Amino acid sequence: MWLKGKGCPLGTVPIKRITKEDLIRQRSMPPPENVIFDDRWATVAIARTPINPNNKFAGGGMSASIWNPHVEGQQHSACRLKIQKEQDIIQVGWRAGKKHCFNILCPGFVIVSPEIPVDMLYDQVSHRGDNTSLEDEMGISRIFTSLTSFATDVEWGGVVYSPPGVPEPPMGSSFFPVNDTTYDAYCSGLQVLNAKGEMIDVDRVITHVDDTNLYKILDYPHASPGKFQHYILYGGPGENT
Template sequence: MLIRQRIVRQTLLVLYFLLSYDGVQGEIKLSKLEDLEMEKQLKLLNKPAVKTIKTKYGDTYDCVDFYKQPAFDHPLLRNRNFHPKMKPTLARTLQNSNTSAANKSLNIWLKENGCPFGTVPIKRVTKDDLIRQRHIPPPEGFAFESTLSNINNNSEPTKSYMSSRGYKLATVQIPYDPNNKFAGAGMSATLWNPHIESQQHTACRLKIQKGSDILQAGWRVDPTLYRDTKTRSFIHFQAGNTHCFNTLCPGFVIVNSKFPVDVSFDTIQQRGDKKVWEITLFIERDLANGNWWLLYDVNNEQIGFWPQEIFTKLTSFANNVEWGGVAYSSPSVSEPPMGSSCFPVGDPAYDAYCRRLNVLNDKGQTVHIDKTNVRVTDPNHYGIMDEPHWRGAKYQHMVFYGGPGGFETLC
């Protein structure tokens, strides 16, 4: 009991420093007590390494024993029957013939080829990381607020969520229905690297939700989270009042020893390139036990899962799915660019996009999306074009999105 109380107390301290936000950046002076608490947090976050490896971008990853990874610090995940050879029971059959960047990103390692089997790559956290991440903004904080007409000429308006202050969205969403039952969703999205400054971030994401429980995955440029402005993969979960990126707090169980959840992508799209660089990803519910799995690439590379035990709403099916771009800036900072940093023109060689939008129904069957609602919270700075049947293709739902934000761009 004492051990459990101590871990819970340490976890709360980690969350306090990671999630508190005061909107102020610059030099941070720590008291002796704060410095001591941060040292304790680093010991909690940085698990003993079986091996330490580096990427060619200078990131340090510790190869942590599967059973000692941060996920198992969650009080609800102790003594669970998880193991490194876990395989999901999924019905995923959708295939994608275009080039994906996921396999290329496996070449990030400087001298190695990922971690040994039985271990998982966890990015090492420094004290500077903890100080910087104190300024991670709170979640978007959606609430029912307005109605939007369906762009596909449906006559009835559909309720939608509106974003909280600081967040700008250019997304499409399945028409809201509390009786929806989705066992997952997927997309392919081009990789871009918008110019981002301090107190800003920009991302492309797949979002699955039921009530206050949310799962997200995609790519992100976020100097507050990552200390650099590289385009990196990210995952995020929200369970009630708790939210967390990547492995910064317990929750996501990694099973893949080669592919970090916060990997920096090798190849980035440039405007006008005829060859596109994509990441393909899926979030799917294991119909056998309710765990939510993250899969990358057309080969369904299994990265890990969020156990259903950590949720209250997503213990069953999701009822809301969303795809597209999101950008954030603090109130004192101009709006950041999104996607290609230009308003979309409907050309895959010039626009950021999400394509082949699909969901799984409650039987695990792939359903291609025809009807969606468009959401642009700041049309002066961002735009979106929704094409349910791109160039007449039956299963090619394309969403072009992006914009310059408050910056001048040559588009």
């Protein structure tokens, strides 16, 4: 994707050249989001590793379809791979929404990909019947306190946010999953990086949906060999009519 598919040289990452216009625009942005990533006001449809304080994960991976669900105002709708231990969280994925801090001018962002800038706009997104995907892998950084060793939880799936009193936005494809990867939002090839540094397929996950009237998730553990491996389908219309 970056530099016509060539990416950056080994050991480097893409950094956007900051212009005067960027700095002026930054002044009109709302305050940065809480870098603790407080999910109290978020609604999720996710799959996660079974809860076990003895879990030791050094990273995770997935391939996710990219969508552009309709959001307004302070709403956002996203797909993420999240790694967590206690209060420390690191996450990667895509997000639809223009009213939140989303680049390296804001605190809390760590550039890890030599190919994709953190504020990259995807000019190709999925449409029902034609999916576009993004491959993500993420390891633990040394900037954390609890995550200086290993994470205990890894999570994949969709997350939306609306301010209190505002209807929930669509998630993923904006439709409930229909068991078709060309129509549904998906996270496929669910993997974790174990304590030995081995990227292994995830055999079992626990699924959770905050509001099953608005969103759903379907789990397919190692349904078929090849591209998808263990995958989940997720999404829903939210409260939008």
